Amino acid sequence: MYSRVATATIRGIQSVPVCVEADVSDGMPVFEMVGFLASEVKEARERVRTALRNVGCALPPRRITVNFMPADIRKSGAGFDLPIAVAVLAAMGRLPHAVLDDVLIVGEIGLNGVVQPVHGVLPMVAEAKERGIRRCIVPRANRKEAALVSGMLVCGVENIGEVMRLLEDASWEKYAAEEYNIEETQPAVLPDFSEIHGQRLMKRACEVAVTGMHNLLFVGPPGAGKTMVASRIPSILPPLAEAERMELSKIYSVKGMLAGENGLLTQRPFRAPHHTVSVQGLTGGGRIPQPGEISLAHKGVLFLDELPEFARETVEALRQPLEEGAVHLVRLGGSYVYPADFMLVAAMNPCPCGYYPDMQKCRCTQTAIHRYLERISQPILDRIDICVEAPALTFGELTGQQKEETSAAIQKRVAVAQDIQRERYRKEGFSYNSQIPATKIREYCALDKKQEQYMEEIYGKLQLTARSYHKLLRVARTLADMDGGDRICDRHLEEAICYRSFDRKFWER
Numbered sequence: 458m459y460s461r462v463a464t465a466t467i468r469g470i471q472s473v474p475v476c477v478e479a480d481v482s483d484g485m486p487v488f489e490m491v492g493f494l495a496s497e498v499k500e501a502r503e504r505v506r507t508a509l510r511n512v513g514c515a516l517p518p519r520r521i522t523v524n525f526m527p528a529d530i531r532k533s534g535a536g537f538d539l540p541i542a543v544a545v546l547a548a549m550g551r552l553p554h555a556v557l558d559d560v561l562i563v564g565e566i567g568l569n570g571v572v573q574p575v576h577g578v579l580p581m582v583a584e585a586k587e588r589g590i591r592r593c594i595v596p597r598a599n600r601k602e603a604a605l606v607s608g609m610l611v612c613g614v615e616n617i618g619e620v621m622r623l624l625e626d627a628s629w630e631k632y633a634a635e636e637y638n639i640e641e642t643q644p645a646v647l648p649d650f651s652e653i654h655g656q657r658l659m660k661r662a663c664e665v666a667v668t669g670m671h672n673l674l675f676v677g678p679p680g681a682g683k684t685m686v687a688s689r690i691p692s693i694l695p696p697l698a699e700a701e702r703m704e705l706s707k708i709y710s711v712k713g714m715l716a717g718e719n720g721l722l723t724q725r726p727f728r729a730p731h732h733t734v735s736v737q738g739l740t741g742g743g744r745i746p747q748p749g750e751i752s753l754a755h756k757g758v759l760f761l762d763e764l765p766e767f768a769r770e771t772v773e774a775l776r777q778p779l780e781e782g783a784v785h786l787v788r789l790g791g792s793y794v795y796p797a798d799f800m801l802v803a804a805m806n807p808c809p810c811g812y813y814p815d816m817q818k819c820r821c822t823q824t825a826i827h828r829y830l831e832r833i834s835q836p837i838l839d840r841i842d843i844c845v846e847a848p849a850l851t852f853g854e855l856t857g858q859q860k861e862e863t864s865a866a867i868q869k870r871v872a873v874a875q876d877i878q879r880e881r882y883r884k885e886g887f888s889y890n891s892q893i894p895a896t897k898i899r900e901y902c903a904l905d906k907k908q909e910q911y912m913e914e915i916y917g918k919l920q921l922t923a924r925s926y927h928k929l930l931r932v933a934r935t936l937a938d939m940d941g942g943d944r945i946c947d948r949h950l951e952e953a954i955c956y957r958s959f960d961r962k963f964w965e966r
């Protein structure tokens with residue numbers, strides 16, 4: 458007898474439809490599985506065989522063939538156990554329907570027949586709905602996540618027995634009857650900029666960076682509040698748009714980090730991986746490919762504290778994603794794309810002890826300082842748009858009673874300046890100044906004759922590269938937008954130059 462079950466596999470964060478066919482016929486008692494399978498999918502055979510025996514449905518001594526379609530897509534992940542089990546049961550005649558094209562089935566099963574949660578349920582269910590499927594059977598632990606896709610009848614199951622009863626009685630409503638209470642979470646209370654006294658320069662840099670989504674670097678001695686300031690950036694980020702919430706939630710689903718209890722993700726991420734993070738942990742990949750920290754920071758902030766402490770190859774791995782807003786991984790059976798459109802915020806001490814260039818306090822040798830700064834390569838520095846020195850707090854700032862501006866007030870200004878950008882770029886494929894392609898710099902960051910001459914001087918003086926020069930102009934564009942002005946003025950250029958002068962100060966080459 459023949460049977461067919463609809464399921465899916467994940468590539469990157471995309472779900473690809475897969476059809477599992479099973480055939481039980483007379484012949485040598487074997488259990489064969491074919492169709493370009495990753496090793497963990499091949500192992501499903503033993504899990505399914507044992508699990509079915511343990512729930513009282515031992516496989517008959519006949520020839521069992523399971524085929525996965527389409528053949529040219531590599532099937533990976535553990536979510537195929539349940540569709541295989543259902544297809545085999547149906548082909549054995551143990552289920553009333555042999556063809557289950559209109560139900561998406563995913564789930565891993567343990568040897569005792571218990572259905573285990575899997576990663577990537579949200580993109581799978583969303584994609585299934587797009588191809589017209591209206592019912593799905595998922596592990597119970599994934600049911601709330603699946604229910605985030607509206608218009609889908611979601612049945613969360615705990616074990617194979619439950620799946621069999623569900624399909625035998627077609628008791629969909631009973632299993633789906635439970636109301637999935639999805640409560641939109643109130644946004645968590647974020648640390649606020651008003652809690653930081655002084656540090657005007659760093660705060661200004663944060664506002665500029667967020668407005669144009671520019672990459673940002675703080676250099677300064679320990680205790681200057683670099684981390685404190687950076688951790689308040691989420692409080693001035695604009696809210697996520699609906700499509701962005703879905704895209705981001707899919708990434709977290711593929712990583713197995715979406716519970717679904719509180720609906721789709723509402724807040725822009727702020728990820729601060731430790732400096733011991735591996736290249737793979739940062740950019741993604743692995744035997745069973747998973748998104749890395751930079752994809753978890755998609756549409757939000759990736760914060761690298763103590764930048765020189767990160768392995769050089771780890772930081773270098775950011776170069777390509779910073780340019781493209783995505784990670785491309787080539788693996789057996791195809792390439793994967795993980796979105797990684799994030800704002801990079803980094804912080805570092807200027808030398809091993811942290812006090813350079815304050816020579817009264819710094820005890821490092823020139824060589825030690827040089828070696829320390831050398832850990833950050835020029836190509837990475839070129840990708841930083843804004844760098845500010847974080848001065849140690851003055852006594853006045855430390856004890857000041859002055860009322861500081863709240864994050865809400867800053868966020869309001871950010872939103873206004875971002876609207877200007879979105880309006881200007883509405884016909885383009887980007888929305889922020891930091892994303893203006895090199896070919897359109899002249900169009901959007903036009904300078905007058907005098908300004909051009911001035912910039913030529915600066916180009917030589919700061920030893921800019923084409924890339925860093927363009928970054929400077931994009932920042933100037935953002936500063937002009939913050940002023941609500943159409944043209945880039947001299948003062949905007951000057952401020953942008955200040956944010957670019959760090960190369961010369963610290964990294965004299």
Ligand SMILES: [Zn+2]
Nearest residue numbers: 808810819821
């Ligand atoms: Zn030092």
